[in-house]
Amino acid sequence: MSTSELKRDVVVAQLEDLKExxxxxxxxxxxxxxxxxxxxxxxAWSNVCPHSGGPVCQGKMMPRTIQLVVENRKSGGPGFHPTDRNIVCPWHGFEFDVLTGKHPADQRVGLRSVPVRVENGEVIISI
Ligand code: FES
Known part of the structure; x- marks a missing residue:
């Protein structure tokens, strides 16, 4: 690894602020x-969408859309997952699971993760 490839730790937020x-x-x-x-x-995800480079992390966080199934396996219409959340890219609407970074329809497509940890209430990334 060359010197230019060495990563450095950066404190980027307070955990309490991020929680809020x-x-x-x-x-x-x-x-x-x-x-x-x-x-x-x-x-922590890179703010570059894998689709066309849009600012994906500036998109809304939405509950994952699901299809409700009722009696006799009939559709009960659309609904929302009670806990799963997707990041919705503001450019073309591609969605990515906030915890895995994966696109729900194609697990080969996903956000680029950035190493992150919390120490003493500080959120630290390695870039
Ligand atoms: S750039 Fe994100 S959906 Fe197209």
């Missing part, structure tokens, strides 16, 4: 990163 807002987009030395707090877990 659920999502924060930060600029860490020219790299935009979306920080998420959901289901007691922290995630």
């Amino acid at each position: 807002r659920e999502r924060i987009v930060v600029d860490a030395g020219g790299t935009e990163v979306g920080l998420y707090f959901h289901a007691d877990q922290v995630r």
